[in-house]
Amino acid sequence: MDNTEKKITRIAAVGDIHVRETDSGEWEKYFAEVSKQADVLLLCGDLTDTGRTAEAEILADELKACSIPVVAVLGNHDYERDNQKSIRKVLTKAKVHLLDGDSIVIGDVGFAGVKGFGGGFDRGMLGMFGEPMIKSFVQEAVDESLKLDSALSRLEGEYVDIKMIAVLHYSPIRATVVGEPEQIFPFLGSSRLAEPLNRRGVQAAFHGHAHIGTLEGETTKGVKVFNVSKPILQREGFEPPFYIFQV
Numbered sequence: 298m299d300n301t302e303k304k305i306t307r308i309a310a311v312g313d314i315h316v317r318e319t320d321s322g323e324w325e326k327y328f329a330e331v332s333k334q335a336d337v338l339l340l341c342g343d344l345t346d347t348g349r350t351a352e353a354e355i356l357a358d359e360l361k362a363c364s365i366p367v368v369a370v371l372g373n374h375d376y377e378r379d380n381q382k383s384i385r386k387v388l389t390k391a392k393v394h395l396l397d398g399d400s401i402v403i404g405d406v407g408f409a410g411v412k413g414f415g416g417g418f419d420r421g422m423l424g425m426f427g428e429p430m431i432k433s434f435v436q437e438a439v440d441e442s443l444k445l446d447s448a449l450s451r452l453e454g455e456y457v458d459i460k461m462i463a464v465l466h467y468s469p470i471r472a473t474v475v476g477e478p479e480q481i482f483p484f485l486g487s488s489r490l491a492e493p494l495n496r497r498g499v500q501a502a503f504h505g506h507a508h509i510g511t512l513e514g515e516t517t518k519g520v521k522v523f524n525v526s527k528p529i530l531q532r533e534g535f536e537p538p539f540y541i542f543q544v
Contacts, residue, residue, distance in 0.1 A: 304404065304405060305543050305544070306336050306337065306403075306404050306405070306406050306460075306543070306544045307334065307335045307336045307337075307541055307542075307543055308335060308336070308337050308338075308339060308406070308462065308541070308542045308543070308544060309331045309334060309335035309337070309338045309339065309539040309540065309541055310338075310339040310341060310503040310523065310525040310539065310540045310542065311338075311339070311340065311341065311505075311525050311527055311530060311538060311539045311540065312340065312341030312342055312343060312372070312466065312503070312504060312505020312506065312524075312525050312526045312527065313341070313342070313343040313372070313505040313506065313508060313526040313527045313528065314340065314343070314344060314356075314527055315343055315344075315345070315346040315374065315527075316344060316345055316346060316352050316353075316355055316356040316359070317346045317347075317352060317355070318349065318351050318352055318355060320352075320355050320356075320359070321355055321358070321359075322359075323359070324356070324359035324360075324362070325359055325361075325362040326362075326537075327362075327537050327539075328359060328360060328362040328363035329362045329363070329364075330537050331363060331365070331537070331539055332362070332363050332364040332365045334539075334541060335365060335539075335541060336365055336366075336403075336404070337365055337366050337367075337368060337403050337404075337406070337408075338363060338365055338366070338367045338368070338539075339367075339368050339369070339408070339462075339464050339503050339525075340367060340368070340369035340370075340393075341369075341370060341372070341464060341465065341466055341503050341504050341505040341525055341526075342369075342370050342371055342372025342373070342374075342375065342412060342465070342466025342467075342504075342505050342506065343372035343373065343374040343375065343466065343505060343506070344356055344369060344371065344372065344374075344375055344384070344388070345374060345375050345384060346374060347374065347377055347378065348374055348375050348376060348377030348378040348379075348380050348381070348384070349378060349380065350380050350383045350384060350387060353375075353380075353383070353384040353387040353388055354387055356388065356391075357387050357388055357390070357391035357393075360391050360393065361391075366394065366403050367392070367393045367394065368393075368394045368396065368401060368403070368408045368410065368464055369388065369393050369394065369395050369396070369410075369464070370395070370396050370397065370410040370411060370412050370413075370464050370465060370466055371384065371385070371395070371397070371412050371466065372412060372466040372505065372506060373412075373466065373506070385397075394408070396408065396409065396410025396411070396448070396464060397410070397411060397412065397444070398410075398411055398444030398445070398447060398448055399448055400448040400449070400451060400452050402452070402456065402459070405459070405460060406459075406460045406461075406462060406544050407452040407456060407459045407460065407461045407462070408461075408462050408463075408464055409445060409448035409449045409452060409461065409462075409463055409464070409499075410445075410448070410463065410464035410465065411441045411444045411445045411448070411465060411490075412441065412465070412466045412467065413438075413441050413445075413465045413466055413467030413468075413469070413486060413487065413490050413504070414437045414438040414441045414467055414487060415434075415438065415467060415483055415484040415485060415486060415487055416434070416435060416438040416483060416486075416487035416488075416489060417482060417483035417487060417488070418470065418471035418474075418482060418486065418487070418488045419471060419488055421482065421483070422487065422488050422489070423435055423438075423483060425439075438487040438489050438490075439489060441467075441487075441489075441490065442487070442489040442490050442492060442493060445463065445465075445490060445493045445494075446492070446493035446496065446497070449461055449463070449493055449494075449496075449497040449499065450497065452497075453497060460500050460544050461497060461498070461499045461500060462499065462500060462501055462502070462503070462544065463493075463494055463499050463501070463502035463503070464502075464503055464504075465490060465502060465503065465504040466504055466505055466506050467485065467486040467487065467490065467504060467506050468485055468486030468487075468490075468504050468506065468507060468510070468522070468524065469486060469487070469488065469490035469491040469494055469502055469504070469516065469522060470486070470488070470491055470514050470515070470516055470522050471486075471488075471514075472511060472513075472514025472515070472522070473504070473507065473510050473511050473512070473513070473514045473522055473523070473524035474486060474507040474510040474511070474524070475510060475511045476507070476509045476510050476511055477507050477508075477509055477510055485506055485507045485510070486504070486506070486507075491516045491517070491520075494516055494518075494520045494522075495516050495517065495518035495520060498520075499520050500520070500521070500544060501520065501521040501522070501523065501542055501544075502520060502521070502522045502523070503522075503523050503525050503540075503542075504522070504523075504524055504525070505524065505525060505526040505527075506524075506526065507524055507526060507529075508526050508528040508529065509528065509529070509532075510524045510526065510529060511524060511529075512524055512525075512529055512530075512533055512540075523540060523542070525539070525540045
């Protein structure tokens with residue numbers, strides 16, 4: 298009889314924290330509590346409220362209260378003022394593992410992350426046809442999907458029996474944006490992001506962006522997908538608002 302205990306990694310996940318310049322001291326208790334309940338923290342985009350570097354600096358300071366590894370991706374709000382490079386620099390200096398088509402292994406779990414992009418879902422997914430601007434929009438979604446697939450592929454190739462988690466901002470499935478107006482579904486995510494999740498056997502994917510979407514869904518191949526936008530977690534009664542997933 299094998300008495301070897303399998304290690305359980307507790308993953309805390311939240312998106313859309315929208316840190317403001319006036320938030321100094323507002324997040325210390327939150328990050329301290331996360332550190333007590335989890336082994337890794339995922340931040341699923343929209344880390345800043347308006348894409349200001351000063352907001353990222355506030356977040357970096359607040360994260361000093363977090364004693365566990367932090368894995369993150371940027372969101373559309375973090376791109377608002379075209380300061381994404383400086384935001385990335387500030388948070389990387391604060392030891393945040395900020396992913397953009399790359400990966401990080403913590404314990405026996407591999408995390409691959411991209412921001413993702415829109416384009417719609419299933420039969421409503423926008424095709425690469427027509428005006429150059431439409432093609433550019435679709436190409437962005439394709440590129441994000443390829444970056445995610447590449448990151449997951451590297452994890453598969455370098456590690457045996459790795460447990461893989463995807464970190465996104467935009468949704469890979471329709472189910473977790475349900476609740477939002479259907480007219481804006483094409484801007485909340487893309488089914489193209491689900492393709493690498495299914496192909497690579499990912500255990501779960503976490504995203505945000507859709508503030509009034511649905512907490513949980515799954516891909517066509519049964520990969521669990523969680524919309525951990527902070528407003529959704531608050532609506533569902535999570536207090537403090539973070540979702541715990543055990544691997």
